[in-house]
Amino acid sequence: MKKYLSLLSAFLLVHFARAQQKNEYQISLNGFAGSEKEIPFWMQSNQNGTVRNLDHASIIGQWRYRQNQDSTSSWNLLAGATLLGFTESERNKIEINSAYLSLQYRGLLLTLGSRQTTVEYGGLSSSNGNIIWSGNARPVPGIWLETSHYLPVPFTRNKLQFTARFGNGILTDDRWVEDAQLHHKSLFFKWAINPTNELI
Helix, strand or coil, X not given: CCCEXXXXXXXXXXXXXXXXXXXXXXXXXXXXXXXXXXXXXHHHCCCCCCCCCCEEEEEEEEEEEEEECCCCCCEEEEEEEEEEEEEECCEEEEEEEEEEEEEEECCEEEEEEECCCCXXXXXXXXXXXXXXXXXXXXXXXXXXXXXXXXXXXXXXCCCEEEEEXXXXXXXXXXXXXXXXXXXXXXXXXXXXXXXXXXXC
């Protein structure tokens, strides 16, 4: 029977408040190690490429920042990064999994860099609402303009809402096609049938 040991799992969430502005910082550090050549499937799947199936050991460090203005402001600033250190085939490697800077204005969000996608529908969807993005691959760097949440369609009394995304990414890993790019656009509507049921 394979024996695996979680080396380190630490989570630190600190809030700083000043006047009417609230800044949020989040730092996390996790580690995995195994006595066999591969880490089990249930520990590596849907981890946004942070845990590899051929890793003997892995340490993941994450940092996130969010600037929340007071209720009268329409602007928010978000930033984050994820660094990996792991051993693979008897060699050590450090990799940037994600690094991004986002500017939010009301319901619009502009992101530059690579950012992990938010898990939708409680994680019950096999595609997470998008067949392009996979929870088993690291985020694609690029520039993305999207809605931060569902926005109401005018003159529908909030019965009909929409969310959209548009952007271009660069596929950076080794592949047959050089300088491959990823273009993505999507538009979803949500209809509130009644207070407890919605159709997307």
